[in-house]
Amino acid sequence: MTTFKRRLVFVVLLLSLILGLAACLPAPEIPINETPSPTPSTIPSGNTTSAPTDEVHPVEESVGAEASEEIIIVPTLAPTATPGVIYDVVNQVVEATNLYQTRFLNLSVADWINLAISLGLVLLMLTLVSRLIFMVLMKIARRSATPYDEQYLKAIKPFLHWLFSVIILFIATIRLQFLSPVLKQWLGQIYYAAIITLVSICLWKLVDTIRLWYQEKTATLAERSRNEAAFSLGERAMRTLIVLIGLLIIFNRFGINISALWTAIGIGGLAISLAAQDTLANMISGVIILFDQPFRTGDRIEIQELNTWGDVVAIGLRSTRIRTLDNRLVIVPNRSISNNQVVNYTYPDPRYRIQTEFGVAYGSDLRLVRQVITAALKDVDGILPDKPVDVLFMEWGDSEMVLRVRWWIESYVDARRSTDRVNDHIYQALEEAGVEMPFPTMSVELMNRDQEENPSSNERKDDE
Structure with a gap:
């Protein structure tokens, strides 16, 4: 089933539901074209002064009731029940054919004709106007410098069709005079909620388009991953804001006291903040x-x-x-x-300098040592060739001269493997050059206890 057929079935089912409700609910008692006015027949005989009071009193009660209901229910504008030219023509035709009193399913012939006109209006708008509007929008999007406008319109195309359908249904339903004011009010609220929901979905799809734009602007995967956390937070904030604003508008339409809701949320938020300070x-x-x-x-x-x-x-x-x-x-x-x-160790520059230390024996030629090490490290994989290799004489050790070698690598991730390769090349180069790398030594002199107590006797033995 195509999208158009689904929308057509939806329209037919909705109109059938409206007909059922209109048949169940009583029709308006006061004609739309007539304006009720007090007549002498409505004034009780013998009490001429009480008539104005009886006429005004229900109005005062309704006004007081509306004022009291404003605290809980936000007033909404009811559709204006003013017949147009089409209604006048239909009524004239029905009166001319003497079918004005004929009723079927609690609807007059004029009501059925107006219902058919509304259905034809819906079909015409769905088949022609909505497609024409979408074609114009697509032409405008194709002229844009970026492809995102066209992608966005393609993403929201089904929701735009449903949005046009709901708006057309709203226009076609409001013009039906046989519907009771209560039914019109509820249908208007349902249409309003559907329109806000569809607009919110279109804005939700706009966030998806913004993500596509972000992914194209961040050319490399590494750059995209660095900003992904901040962008995801902003994306969630935009989506939450869209849902929150949509719900608030719908709540306001259906008469939910938003001020009291905000007060409850504030009190609950304060309690949660006190209980979850660490979070x-x-x-x-x-x-x-x-x-x-x-x-x-x-x-x-x-x-x-x-x-x-x-x-x-x-x-x-x-x-x-x-x-x-x-x-x-x-x-x-x-x-x-x-x-x-x-x-x-990575941002803003991932290049990293590492170092290692070793010792050579006293008396070694330091110039030769520097030349040997510098030449040996030129072929080591991972060392940046555009950065210098430093060989520094750092201190005098107990049994060696301590030297420090510093070099640069592309990333800290390779630090340990690079240190292993450099130490191996330094050791082999010094071995081939004949440079001694001493290890710590200790000279120990052993003496027995008699020699410690009588050193002079030992000297006499040595003289003999």
């Missing part, structure tokens, strides 16, 4: 982290006070998930991150 503190810290962006998803960070470091997997409102090098997932509350120092 709220973590959520506030999470929002600050998402928008301040000291680190992003995929960055390698270290929280020194917590002795935690690894790659950021996800940033949530309450906590941040960090995966360590041994594949452990550490969940850190955002409040703890905000209150401690965070070292980011």
Whole structure:
């Protein structure tokens, strides 16, 4: 079944429901074209002064009732029951054919003719006007510089068709004079809620289009993953705002006291905030982290006070998930991150300088050592060629001269593997160059107890 057929079935079922309700509910007692006015026959005989009071009293009661109901029910504008030219022509035709008193299913011949006119109006608008409007919108979208306008219209096309259908049904239903005011009021509220719902869905689809635009603007996957947390938070906020505004408009239409609802929400929010202070503190810290962006998803960070470091997997409102090098997932509350120092090894520049130390024997040629190490590290995989390799003489050791080698790599992720490769090349290069790398030694002199007590006797033995 095509979309048009589904909408047509929906229209027929809805009109059938309206007919059933109109047949069950009593028709309006006062004709629309007539204006009731007091006549002498309505005034009781013998009491001429009480007649105005009897006529005005129901009006005062209705006004008082409306004033009291305004506290709970927000007044809505009722459709104006003013017959148009088509109604006048139909009534004249019916009166000319003497079918004015003929009724079927509690409806007159004029009512059936007007119902057929409304149904024809609905079919005409659905088949021609809605398609024409959509074609014009598509032409305007194709002339746009970006493809997102056309994609957005294609995404909301079925909802726009339903929106046009509801609006057309609203116009066609309101013009039916045989419907009671109560039924018209409820149908108007239902149409209003449907229109607000469809508009909210179109705005929801607009957020999806914004996401497509964001994914295209962030060319690389790494850049997209860094901003994904903040964008997801903004996306959820926009969707929540759309739903909240739509519900508030519908509540206001159906007479729900929004002020009292906001008061209840405020009191409940205060109670929740007092009971969940830590959770709220973590959520506030999470929002600050998402928008301040000291680190992003995929960055390698270290929280020194917590002795935690690894790659950021996800940033949530309450906590941040960090995966360590041994594949452990550490969940850190955002409040703890905000209150401690965070070292980011990836952002804004992922390049990282690492170092290693070793010792050479006293008497070694330091110039030769520097040349050998610098030449050996040129071929090491992972060392940035545009950055210098520093060989520094740091201190005098107990049995060696301590040197420090510093070099740059592309990312901190490769730090340990790069250190392993550099140490291996340094050792092989110094071995081939004949540079001695001493290990710590200790000279121990052993003496027996007699020698300690009589050192002079030992000297005499040595003289003999």
